[in-house]
Amino acid sequence: MKIGYIGLGLMGGPLARNLIRDGKNVLVYDLSNDAIQQTLAVGTTGSAAASVEDMVDCDVVFTSLPLPSHIKDVMMSENGLLTIMKKGSVYIDVSTIDPSTAEEIEDFARVRGIGFIGCPLGKGPAQAEKAEQPIFAGGDKATFDKVLSVLNIVGAPVHYLGGVKQAYAFKLISNMIGMTNLTVLSEGLRLGERAGIEAKQFQELLVETGANSFQLQVRGPWILNNDFANRFGVSLALKDVRLGCKMADGWGYDARFTKQAKKFYEQAEQSGMGKEDCNAVYKVL
Incomplete structure (x- = not known):
């Protein structure tokens, strides 16, 4: 099996490296040569593509790209990869995009005899590097079963949610909850400071209450140590929150708390x- 991987950033790079570590034949592409070299350094079965068109003969192609527009440009433009990939191949996207774009991609691929599986991810780069990244998959079940062994290499556990709409909606809703929770946590930490409670003790005690959360346990200590190094950047968080609010509006639901968080x-x-x-x-x- 020949696998192509487009986008070797904080999330895509680790997943591509997992495939190479497993001995898979992987052709990688990124605009950053440093990202390419970092990925190829983990094994001998990876190689660099000069362009995405080099992946035309791949059996499976992954993308991990920042925005829906980037995916459409790479995969669905006049000379996009989906227009030249071979029939029977499978396209897997692990980006965070909106459900309507995902369904558009699925329809575009289906007409050309190509399977599409949407696989948004659940955690961060550290988990991705260790192949401990939860995967929330959606798409045709037969196609999902066809590539499940590959998905089990890049992350775990792998959850099948049904259609691509369900997979990407779940991811956006998850990020809406997480990012809104982070703003509420930040507000609470500021109030704790005003109250004169020692910051480390304040966080430790919150864990014992209904205020406990993933954000408190993971990002709380980073805030305490003035550690704002980019694991999941403000701009990416804002992109996801915007997509989530737009999704909700499209379904006639006013996501009021998320919209308030979006302002921050x-x-x-x-x-x-x-x-x-x-x-x-x-x-x-």
Whole structure:
């Protein structure tokens, strides 16, 4: 099996490296040569593509790209990869995009005899590097079964949610909850400071209450240590929150709490924090 991987950033790079570590024949492409070299360094079965068109003969192609528009440009434009991939091949996307775009991609691929599986991810780069990244898959069940062994290499556990709509909606909703929770946590930490409670003790005690959360346990200590290094950046968080609010609006639901949180991420980005971790929202609260 020949596998192509497009996009070797914080999430895509680790997943591609997992495939190479497993001995798979992987052709990789990224705009950053450093990202390519870092990925190829983990094994001998990977190689660099000069362009995405080099992946035309791949049996499976992955993309991990920032925006829906990037995916459509690479895969669905006039000379996009989906227009030249061989029939019977499978396209797997692990980006975070909106359900309507995912369904458009699925229809575009189906007409050309290509399977499409949407596989948004659940955690961060550290988990991805260890192949401990939860995968939320959606698409045709027969196609999913066809590539399940490959998905089990790049991450775990692999969950099948049904259609691509369900998979990408789940991811966006998850991020809407997580990012809104982070703004509430930041607000609470600021109030704890005003109350004069020692910051480390404050966080430790919150864990014992109904205020406990993933964000408290993971990003709380980073905030405590003034660590805003980019694991999941403000700009990416804002992109996902915007997509989620747009999705909700399209379904006639007003995501009021998420829209309020979105304002703080917008403020953080406008203040030059776009490439800092999303916990930098603490600074603007």
